[in-house]
Amino acid sequence: MRxxxxxxxxxxxxxxxxxxxxxxxxxTVVGLTANFINEFASSQRQVPDVLVGTVTVTSISTLxxxxxxxxxxxxxxxxxxxxxxxxxxLIALIVVAATIGKPLSMLQCxxxxxxxxxxxxxxxxxxxxxxxxxxxxxxxxxxxxTTDQPHCYEIKAVWGLGxxxxxxxxxxxxxxxxxxxxxxRANGGGAPPKDVESF
Numbered sequence: 001m002r003x004x005x006x007x008x009x010x011x012x013x014x015x016x017x018x019x020x021x022x023x024x025x026x027x028t029v030v031g032l033t034a035n036f037i038n039e040f041a042s043s044q045r046q047v048p049d050v051l052v053g054t055v056t057v058t059s060i061s062t063l064x065x066x067x068x069x070x071x072x073x074x075x076x077x078x079x080x081x082x083x084x085x086x087x088x089x090l091i092a093l094i095v096v097a098a099t100i101g102k103p104l105s106m107l108q109c110x111x112x113x114x115x116x117x118x119x120x121x122x123x124x125x126x127x128x129x130x131x132x133x134x135x136x137x138x139x140x141x142x143x144x145x146t147t148d149q150p151h152c153y154e155i156k157a158v159w160g161l162g163x164x165x166x167x168x169x170x171x172x173x174x175x176x177x178x179x180x181x182x183x184x185r186a187n188g189g190g191a192p193p194k195d196v197e198s199f
Contacts, residue, residue, distance in 0.1 A: 011178050018172040019069045025161045025168070026062040030055060032158050036151075050099050054158065057092045061165075064089065079183070083176035090169040097162035104159055109152035 008015075033055040040047045064085065071077035 008179060008182060011175055011182060015072065015172065015175050015179060016069075018168055018175060019065055019072075022065050022165060022168050022172065023062065023069075025165050026058050026065065029058045029158055029161050029165070030062060032154055033058065036155070050096075054096050054100060054162075057089075057096050061089050061093070079176045079180035083173045083180070086169045086173035086176060090166055090173060093162055093166040093169060097159060097166060100155065100162060101159045104156055107152060107156075109149050109156065114149060 033051055036051055037047050037055065040051075068077055068082055068085075072082075
């Protein structure tokens, strides 16, 4: 059996390229964020809400991107619905990028110390302090990003990929609308009504 993607011109190629870039970026973000969460779990610290939210949004987005492209490949994707879902994920990723990047905008990674040997050392800066609930988890996040240069660069990579994903999903939402219009016209749905006087 020979598999062939739908022949929908430049819009179809653009949609395929966008989905591929989205999938690669999302998998990278999930991997980096999961590594951070593992560090918190290993050191028995509360995981920051920002990391939990990031891995949740990106995991759901990865699943959606894979399923939506399979449906598109088989010609079963409702393109207007896909455009709406892409727009919803765009909003979610903007929130994620803004939340992650809030303490990063003025942070200079090159001024932080070189890599440290112990995985759990990032909690030493808050040992002995008493914080509760969300404040404690957010303080853990600040301690993580200021541990050393690798942690700083990795979380900035997550921030940058979050911004890139927001741009990619905005484009894919527009491309879905364009594909819907193209298919509708090809099926005769957009044909102008016949003039009654011509009969």
